[in-house]
Amino acid sequence: MTKRDWVMKSTVAVLLSTSLLMGGQVGQAQAATTSYSQQTKEVSSIAKSLMGKAYKYKATGPNQFGSAELATYAYKQVGVKIGSTISGLYKTGTKISSMSKVEAGDLVFFSSNGAGSPTFMGIYIGNDQYVYSSEGEGKVVQKNLSDYSKKFLGARRVLEESSDNSSNSSGNPSASATASQVIKNGEKYLGTKYKYGSSSTTTKSFDCSSFTQRVFKEAGITLPRDSRQQSTVGTSVSKKNLQVGDLIFMKASVNSSSDRITHVAIYAGNGKILHTYGSPGVTYSKFDGTNWEKRVVKIKRVI
Structure with a gap:
């Protein structure tokens, strides 16, 4: 085989491989997104x-x-x-x-x-x-x-037209990319004041569940309005299997005899949660080993 023949053959092989790879990626993206x-x-x-x-x-x-x-x-x-x-x-x-x-x-x-x-x-x-x-x-x-x-x-x-492109907003249709997008959505509201019963139509204030509803909606996932309703959707997971984007539901206090859900937060990874409460408003809090962790009633995965 001459040098010229070798170069041409190699070039064709590279072009074919690239074409197949791009075609596969397009096919995966189309399969992952339902209009x-x-x-x-x-x-x-x-x-x-x-x-x-x-x-x-x-x-x-x-x-x-x-x-x-x-x-x-x-x-x-x-x-x-x-x-x-x-x-x-x-x-x-x-x-x-x-x-x-x-x-x-x-x-x-x-x-x-x-x-x-x-x-x-x-x-x-x-x-x-x-x-x-x-x-x-x-x-x-x-x-x-x-x-x-x-x-x-x-x-x-329940279905929103904007959700067609939700997987593309992060450039990756995978669940982990959607979870990352949820966290990114929440971060832009850091410091936004807490208000109990805040309207789901405003971003000037949030309570815990209107915050989770908002940031998940912006990632193309619809949640019910309050924390107890939100706890009824998705798949239950254990603490040891926590993943970024999981919803963590908590009772009123560590010593409460009732498991009535009063708070919801988003697991943000590295032992932290993203949520809103009291004077800090939307904030990150340490989760592992804290009272937040001790108050957990259930954890649900909706991504």
Whole structure:
């Protein structure tokens, strides 16, 4: 083989390898990202496929469903973890007040008199149709949304169009990159004042759960509004398996006899947590060996 032939062969090999590598990376990125429109279509399709299944209070499927549990099940099938109660789901995601702005995949809520707290709910599937598990009819049914205008309380959008690019914001679709993005999102709010009951629509103040809800939402992950609701989603993990981005839920004090959750923080790695409380507001705190650690009730992984 001449020197010229060797150079040409080597060059072709390098170009081929590079092409295959880039193609593989593009394929992985495409596989890792499910589009907003595809997710809403899948949720709607799943909801329709459950029509005729029996209603049963608090039943989680796959053959019987309570009102909220139907939505929980449908979203779980597309890899999205949401709450499991009507009251909790009524506070999650983005509020949609007008019936005219409801989109496929949105959760729709109703009460018998159109006021107060919701008593039943369903999944909007488009074309003025929604699916819900009806106690009165004893099964999952499809109805015209417009026929329920007097009972309509509002809707919540769990899937956000901006989440299509959430994996790209860190340049890596992996869970660790998403966790790093969550921490980065939280760091930009360091020093922001603490306010109990702070609105989820503001970034001028936070309470512990509005802070976690905000920084996870900015990374494309939707959480319920308060800490106890947030503790119902995701996968439980032990302290020894803590990873960056895990949510740590705590009780009121080390000596409290009740395990009622009163605080949530984000594990930031290196024995630290990122959270907000009292006078420091959003801050890092040492976790390992402190009262924060001793107050832990549960740890959940939502990434």
